[in-house]
Amino acid sequence: MNDKNIMESHMGTTAIKISARDVKVYYGDNHAIKDVSIDIEDKTVTAFIGPSGCGKSTFLRCLNRMNDTIDICKVTGSIRIDDEDIYDRRVDPVQLRAKVGMVFQKPNPFPKSIYDNVAYGPRIHGLAQNKADLDDIVERALRRGAIWNEVKDRLQSPGTGLSGGQQQRLCIARAVATEPEVLLMDEPCSALDPIATAQVEELIDELRQSFSVVIVTHSMQQAARVSQKTAFFHLGNMVEYGETGQIFTTPQDPRTESYITGRIG
């Protein structure tokens, strides 16, 4: 992990937010993830790239224990966030998910008003003292989701009525509203057009100020644009992890090189 030092020069912090060791995931008999070890830094955008079915989304879902909702899924190894093992018996996955927010591939606003969509998390976790407080949280989240100006006049209209790009930014605002420490994004732009994608990417760059962002993406250009660190997954293995610039210019592993030059994938 020597390349980390290069990062530090412009990041300023070296705090490791998530530390995974020997993580293995099984779906029934299928061995989906094989011995992945990775350190994800705070206030950094980390991209997971790789061909379809390589396990990058599965690994992402391990980080907030969303895999628990799938009956046949089994996770071994250790994943520590802020030095706390999230697969420890004493950890409540519900509380963990409040700390590790998630944005999904397809925009999934609830069939509620825009306001209620954003207020959903804060209400559940009791983050607001009163109505004014909640209004404040909602406005702040929508501003951070870069969608406030578009929706401020119609907060009571349904979130499902927005366009695809707006819906995805609403979902990001919704995730941000619960004040998570880590934000996981599972191909957040794959259902969006190029303009909406550009808006979301810009947003991701801003979110880096406050969170550690982990993004799974199919687009190598997107990984190159938004991330500081990149991990390449292939067939359930993490092949290479390093500074984004280095992965894309001088990959160490022949498989990484084949993938980013378009020969496999």
Place this chain on the structure above:
Amino acid sequence: MSTTSLLVIAILILATLGYFLASKRAISTAGGDRRKLHSLPVYYGSNAAMFTAIPALGVLLIWLLAQPMLVEQNVLSTIPDKLITEGSSIGLVMSDVRRVADGLEVVVSTGTLSQNETLKLDTEQTDIRALLAGVGAVVGSDVLPEVLEAAQNYRAQTKTGQLWMVLIIAPLALIGFALSVLAAKPTFRARNTVERGILALLVFAASLAILTTIGIVFSMLFESINFFKLHSWTDFFFGGSWAPNFRGDSDLSILPLLWGTIYISITALIVAVPVGLFAAIYLSEYAGPRVRAFAKPLLEILAGIPTIVYGLFALLTVGPALVRVFGRGEEGLLGVEWMSGATAVLTAGLVMGIMLIPFVSSLSDDIINAVPQSLRDGSLGLGATPSETIRQVVLPAALPGIVGAVLLAASRAIGETMIVVLGAGAIAKFSANPLEAMTTITTRIVSQLTGDTDFASPETLVAFALGLTLFVLTLGLNVIALYIVRKYREQYD
């Protein structure tokens, strides 16, 4: 064997013959090379069979329906008026004529008398009633000469009709046969023709269901109009008392029955909706695949139990159990005397509720499953518990569909008959006490139409007005329910 069945058999044999001849001819005209044919030989054969049988059988069907009506019309005009004034109605005279005519046909077919001998029969010389009774045809009274004459007339006309029927239908079948066999050439597009025939069959099947519905509505409508000629409609819809009396002068108002129907249905829904909905939530959100595979079919068995069995359950188990709790004075469980008999609103409502549980749960289960998994993921990903997710995301998203399911259940409850016949009692009254016997629209329809009835008195005709009201009520509920369910579906497609 009658002329008609011989004709049908002949047509079918011709059609089979056509099938083989046409497929053979198609191959031979193609010089034995099947690849030169437009369609497979099967299609040429089917085409021939189709054109031989369907027009002939169709005309036959129409003929069989139309001929008795026309003959009857003709015979009716020859019957002198004095016969009708003696009897109660023209219908009764006509049925006598028909019975005599049919009886004479039987006499001929059993060989008691020859065809010519029956034509020469005379009421003065022969006891026709005894003659007919001898072959098992029973006529109510002695046969009058006019009736015999009309019967002979009826027989003669029927015979002529049958002759014409054969003369028209047999050539029709032969023409269809000849044309379609001759058409079996390589260039003929038999496959397309046969497929159009199949399409016509499908359209016929679809329209049959719709036409039947329309027919039912109209028959109800006409009988209801007859009822409203005899009984004022304001009293029927707005009167407050139900007391049918077969000697006439009855109180026939729907309101007490409607009250009983709605009260029992609401009781049933109060039981069925929470239980069914909770069962659906458990099955779709919490139950593992093994529990689900076992519990869901088990729950749906409830839906397969005939409602009469539920009725017996109400009458023999639930009713007496309720009496043990709420009745019998000092001997009862609560020591009260609120309930006297096993039949009560609560008895019928509880049992009907049990009947509706699988209905509500299986519909709600489908609707809850239709809520996209991404919404659940989104909620869980924000740190909500599964129960918060269900309450705040899944159920609100499924709510319109669930409302539709409940309305469908309500329309079943309103139309349900057997449980209320056995469990609810027969007393029509306005009461808010669920431990009293009450009655419903469906129960009264059953009781108005069972036993000796003549369909001319308001006491029996009221059943049609009740039925029509019930139909409109459930139709309205179904339309609203389907509208809501459909509107909801559009949200996620």
